[in-house]
Amino acid sequence: MAQILSPLPGTFYMKPSPEAAVYKTPGDGVAIGDTIGLVEVMKTFIEVKAELSGTFCAYITEDGHPVTAGQALAEVEV
Amino acid sequence: MNIERLFIANRGEIAVRIIRAAKALGITTIQAYSEGDVDMLAVKLADEAVCIGPAKATASYLNIDAVVQAAIETSADAVHPGYGFLSESPEFARAIEKAGITFIGPSADTIERMGDKVAARHAAQAAGVPVVPGSKGRIDRVDEAVEVAARVGYPVMIKAAAGGGGKGIRIAQNEDELRSLAPQAAQEAAAAFGDGGLYIERSVTSPRHIEVQIIGDGHRTIHFYERECSLQRRRQKVWEEAGADCLDDATREHLCGASVALAQSVNYRGAGTLEYLYEEATGEFFFIEMNTRIQVEHPVTEMVTGFDLVQEMIRVCGGEALSIRQEQIKKTGHAIEVRLNAEDPFMQFLPWPGKVESLKIPQGEGVRLDHFMYEGYQIPPFYDSLIGKLIVHGKDRTEAISKMAAALDGLEINGLKTTVPLHKALAKDPGVASGDFHTQWLEPWLDAGNLSPQNT
Numbered sequence: 001m002a003q004i005l006s007p008l009p010g011t012f013y014m015k016p017s018p019e020a021a022v023y024k025t026p027g028d029g030v031a032i033g034d035t036i037g038l039v040e041v042m043k044t045f046i047e048v049k050a051e052l053s054g055t056f057c058a059y060i061t062e063d064g065h066p067v068t069a070g071q072a073l074a075e076v077e078v
Numbered sequence: 079m080n081i082e083r084l085f086i087a088n089r090g091e092i093a094v095r096i097i098r099a100a101k102a103l104g105i106t107t108i109q110a111y112s113e114g115d116v117d118m119l120a121v122k123l124a125d126e127a128v129c130i131g132p133a134k135a136t137a138s139y140l141n142i143d144a145v146v147q148a149a150i151e152t153s154a155d156a157v158h159p160g161y162g163f164l165s166e167s168p169e170f171a172r173a174i175e176k177a178g179i180t181f182i183g184p185s186a187d188t189i190e191r192m193g194d195k196v197a198a199r200h201a202a203q204a205a206g207v208p209v210v211p212g213s214k215g216r217i218d219r220v221d222e223a224v225e226v227a228a229r230v231g232y233p234v235m236i237k238a239a240a241g242g243g244g245k246g247i248r249i250a251q252n253e254d255e256l257r258s259l260a261p262q263a264a265q266e267a268a269a270a271f272g273d274g275g276l277y278i279e280r281s282v283t284s285p286r287h288i289e290v291q292i293i294g295d296g297h298r299t300i301h302f303y304e305r306e307c308s309l310q311r312r313r314q315k316v317w318e319e320a321g322a323d324c325l326d327d328a329t330r331e332h333l334c335g336a337s338v339a340l341a342q343s344v345n346y347r348g349a350g351t352l353e354y355l356y357e358e359a360t361g362e363f364f365f366i367e368m369n370t371r372i373q374v375e376h377p378v379t380e381m382v383t384g385f386d387l388v389q390e391m392i393r394v395c396g397g398e399a400l401s402i403r404q405e406q407i408k409k410t411g412h413a414i415e416v417r418l419n420a421e422d423p424f425m426q427f428l429p430w431p432g433k434v435e436s437l438k439i440p441q442g443e444g445v446r447l448d449h450f451m452y453e454g455y456q457i458p459p460f461y462d463s464l465i466g467k468l469i470v471h472g473k474d475r476t477e478a479i480s481k482m483a484a485a486l487d488g489l490e491i492n493g494l495k496t497t498v499p500l501h502k503a504l505a506k507d508p509g510v511a512s513g514d515f516h517t518q519w520l521e522p523w524l525d526a527g528n529l530s531p532q533n534t
Contacts (some may be wrong), residue, residue, distance in 0.1 A: 009431055010459040011134060042420065042429035042463040064461070066114065066133050 002052055003060075003072040010041035012048075014048045014059050022063075024056040030076050037073055054078035079396035081105055081156040085149040086120065086161025089139060091450045091466055092372070093120035096158045099388035108152045110145060112138035114458045119450040128152050132459045139163045146173045156180040156396065160463070164369040166193055174371060182395045183348045184294075184370050191344065192368040202365040205340040210355070210364040212279030215239075223260045223278050224253055230280040236260055238267035241273035249281050266381055282364060284516040285355035287315075288322050290337035291379045293387065293402075294346035295394040300404045301334040302379045302387070309504070309520045311427070316497075316520060317504060318415045320378035323475050323513055340368070349376070349391040358516075374417065374467065377448055381413035381471040412478040413471045416486075416504075418449070419463040422495035423529060427476055431459040432494035440488030444471035444481060447489070455493065465496065475513065479505055499534035506533060 006012065012020045014037045023036050035047045037059070054057070057075040061067055084100045085108045086093050097107045097120055114133025121127045130148045131138035138144065140163055157174050159165035159182065159418035168190035174181045183189065191197045199209050211230035217223050227234045227250070236248045236259055248263050250256035260276060268274035269383035291302040291420050301509035307315040323460075325333070337352040349372045354363045376387050387401060394400060419428040434455045439447050449466025457465060470485050472478035483505040486498055497530065504510050507528065509519070523529075 008429070008459065041459045042431060042461065044429050046428075064134070 001057065002054065002076050002078045004036055004048065004050055004052075004074045004076060006039055006048065006061075006067045006069060006071045006073050008039050008041045008046055009069045010039040010046070010067060012061050012063070012065060012073060013038040013040065013045075014063045022059075024059075024074070026056060026058055028055050028056040030056050039067065048073060050076065052076060052078055079177050079393055079398050081392065083108060083152070083154045083397040084392070085152060085154035085157045085179075086110060086124065086160070087139070087149070087157050088163055088165070089115055089118060089120065089450075089461065090464060091448050092160040092374075093118070094123060094446055095388060096160060097123050098160075099386060099392060102386070103389055104188050105392070105394060107413045108149075108154055108407050110139070112137075112150055112460075114460045117455060119452060120459075123272075127153060133458065135163065135461065142167070142170050142173055145170070146177055149179055150173065150177055154179060156182055156392070158182040158392070159371065161371050161373060162167050166194065166369070166398075169399060180395060180397075182392055184344075184346055184350070188344055188346065189370045192350075192370050195367065198368055199365070204258070205336070205343040207336040207340045207352075207365045208363060210279050210282060210366075213277055214391070214407070215277075216275035217278055218275060219480070220257055220260045221254060223276060226278045227253065230278070232256075232279050233281040233283065234282040235279050236263045237277045237279070238263070238271055238273070239277045240267065240271035240273040278477055282355045282357045283359060284518065285287045285357060285436055286322070286324060286516050287353065288325070288333065288356045288363065289351045289353045290334055291349070291351055291373075291376065291387070292346065293339055293349050293390055293394060293400065294341050295398070295400045296345050296347040298400055298403060299338045299341040299346055300400060301338050302383050302385065302407055303409050304330060304333060305375055305378055307375060308515050309510075310517050311520050311524070314417075315375065316376055316417055317501065317510075318375035319475070319478075321409055322356075322381045324356070326361075329361055329363070336365075340365070348395050349387055355517075371416035374464070375415050377446060377467060377469045378413040378415045379501070381410050381444070381446070381469060382411060383407050384410070391437065400491070408451035411471055411473045412475040413469060414478045414482050415467050415469045416482065416496065416501040416505075417464060418466040418468060418491070418501075419497045420457050420465050421463050421497055423500040424531065425495075428495075429463050431457045431463075433457070434491060435493030436490065437492070438488070440468075440485040442485070442488075445469070445485050446471075451491065465491070465494075468501070476511070479511060499531070500529055502534040503529050 164170040171186035264274040309317040
């Protein structure tokens with residue numbers, strides 16, 4: 001099991017927009033470079049990309065909640 | 079003035095600025111803050127502070143119910159909204175008025191009217207203020223477009239009547255171009271918005287952004303001359319000046335007089351700014367919008383006129399008559415402000431919400447830093463990236479630019495990436511020195527690689 005970490009502090013979102021579906025659901029494949037979420041930092045949205053491949057397990061941060069740099073956002077089975 | 083307890087419904091550097099003005103007037107200050115702003119400077123400086131909700135702005139600084147409730151619970155008799163957030167929300171102003179609290183700004187009705195682009199344009203026209211000439215309404219036939227263009231003059235901009243966001247905008251230099259471009263624009267508008275209706279207006283070439291500062295007491299309005307804010311990136315002002323050296327005296331008087339006439343026609347109360355596009359080639363200016371609040375760049379006006387605009391807006395909104403007569407306002411020298419953002423200018427301006435490890439502030443006559451930093455302060459990532467504004471005042475524009483260069487050299491903000499290197503490069507740039515720029519100047523300048531670690 002590996003974790004995907006937030007590159008920056010900010011607010012985490014697991015969807016590209018409030019109406020959209022989440023980027024990943026448990027069981028989805030994860031490839032290197034896949035976007036798994038967004039971090040809003042100072043009104044700018046930064047895509048969080050996977051740096052490993054495997055199978056998506058779960059988000060471990062709530063949607064729309066503050067995160068710190070380096071905080072674990074999701075778990076991936078590698 | 080009947081204000082004793084002022085509630086500050088904002089954060090960052092403007093909250094600090096408002097606290098200083100209120101203290102000078104002997105008013106008790108109550109600072110609102112979110113859970114993400116517990117450590118901010120304004121909370122430390124204010125007489126009292128109250129938490130209004132979670133870090134997320136929609137749950138705190140933009141939450142009308144939470145802000146109004148906090149103002150009532152802290153027995154505030156006035157609310158200063160600063161800029162951004164709820165400062166131009168008629169719903170907020172109305173809720174404050176309804177709670178029997180003084181809003182430091184115009185009435186909710188005036189905010190609503192000037193915030194509506196069409197209504198503001200009508201108000202400007204009624205007061206004799208020039209607006210960008212264009213079609214009265216939607217245009218469906220090419221011949222109609224040609225008639226309008228002949229009236230407003232080429233080049234013209236062809237826009238989709240429905241929608242916005244720049245989609246389908248084309249510029250025609252003459253009738254032939256208009257006849258070939260209008261059908262394309264109509265087709266694209268139909269595809270994008272399901273409506274092929276067009277809108278034609280005069281295209282302002284290489285526009286400069288010029289704005290006029292006014293303050294009204296509900297009966298009388300005065301102006302504090304103009305500012306030029308043409309150096310912009312992504313429609314955000316980067317570098318601002320007072321005055322606009324590109325204007326001759328006759329144009330300046332006309333512009334300032336028109337601004338007073340417009341503000342007066344709506345019985346304006348508080349500080350406001352009228353924004354214009356200025357076309358240097360023809361010497362024409364066109365009203366674009368009015369901001370019904372204090373602006374980020376107000377300090378350059380304070381530097382050249384010597385008046386405290388934030389104190390004055392609190393006084394007039396507190397029921398006093400203007401304390402200043404127009405004849406007393408004289409413009410002395412030239413002032414420049416640069417916006418300091420926590421962004422990395424060498425990495426596409428990526429936000430950089432770091433911790434201020436150490437801070438060295440340039441000193442000297444005519445140098446001012448409006449900010450909310452202190453050593454050890456962690457800049458929160460939840461709000462915009464503005465961390466401060468460096469302002470200088472010189473006897474003329476040339477001296478102001480060299481003073482800015484020296485002040486930037488004397489400024490040290492360690493622990494974060496900031497836009498200081500951008501301003502150092504601009505202060506050295508011959509194009510900036512010549513003053514020959516417009517609102518479309520800075521982005522191509524950046525794209526051309528003019529900003530590098532070597533020239534900062």
